Amino acid sequence: MRTTRPAGAGLIAAGLLAVLAGCSGGPTPAAPAAPPPAADAASATAAVCGSLLRLDSVPAPEGGPDGPPPAAAVKEWGAATSPALDAALAQAPTALTPSLTALQPVFQAAATQGTGPDFEDPAFTGAITDYETWAHQNCGYQQVALTGTDFHFDGAPATLEAGPVSILLANKSAGGEFHVAHLAKAKDAVTTVEQVVNAPMEQLMELVEIVPGFAQAAPGQTGGFLADLEPGKYFLICPVGDEGELPHHVQGMITEVTVA
Structure with a gap:
């Protein structure tokens, strides 16, 4: 199971204007800083995609026929997946941030308490679907x-x-x-x-x-x-x-x- 198959800010352009001189004849205002080159945006997307790939590649703990996985196995899974989620959040675009943010407490609970995610919870499965769909469309x-x-x-x-x-x-x-x-x-x-x-x-x-x-x-x-x-x-x-x-x-x- 996943893993599933869980607040970072998107990449922003910082453009500060120079302060206008108070008297006439002062220096000409500086032009706004150029936005980040496309290469930077592509690099951020690649980093997010790599983190999501690592997130999905962690084997989920398996439960037995009579119950859920043991708490120790869930903690191990949470400890392995949480860093990948955090790394994805660190460079996630604005459109992806809400879904990853919603997953963060679920993965933290797994890592610290041994509580596994509820795969029948629409909020959890919906957040997973959101990032999977984004990855399908953007990761190449x-x-x-x-x-x-x-x-x-x-x-x-x-x-x-x-x-x-x-x-x-x-x-x-x-x-x-x-x-x-x-x-x-x-x-x-x-x-x-x-x-x-x-x-x-x-x-x-x-x-x-x-x-x-x-x-x-x-x-x-x-x-x-x-x-x-x-x-x-x-x-x-x-x-x-x-x-x-x-x-x-x-x-x-x-x-x-x-x-x-």
Whole structure:
């Protein structure tokens, strides 16, 4: 889970006018200082994008079948993610600041109290979606725009280049299904979609390694995540499934992606 898949000021131009002389014939007022060059703005954007990528790349603590993750694991996760969030806030543009600011107390509570985020809280998930959408539009990473239906991924690529990628998932479920998009890297290059589909959930981790971060979205909503991919064979999957139901990837929400 993320991680999720959490007040900095935007980059500003400082332009001070010289004080006019009190008498006639005084010095000519200085022209306003030039705004920051485009290179500075691009550098700030790159820094924010790198921080958000690090934020999404921290593996989230896993809970057991009977409860949430232990507090110690949540604290470790919070301690690892909070610096990335703070770094993003330090250079975030004005449009991004409110979402990151809203996430700050959540990540601080994780780091100091071992309290995990509530992934069913619309305020939390909305702030995550805001920064994921901003990153998708501004970071210049490879873009994957997925549509999740019942039960299929539309827009899934067959290949990607190694390196950062931004994935957005729009849930267009007609049956009220909640969908997620995970990337799972095959531990063996000969692993097939059929093997992943037929593997019981308790054995799935023997075949694949889950990439940190995932996109989650309720019907009609959008979610996203960032990942830095190494070469290899991956599977894009939606493993959602209530007890007694077939997981969505078994019903068709799985596709193979080659990263080179």
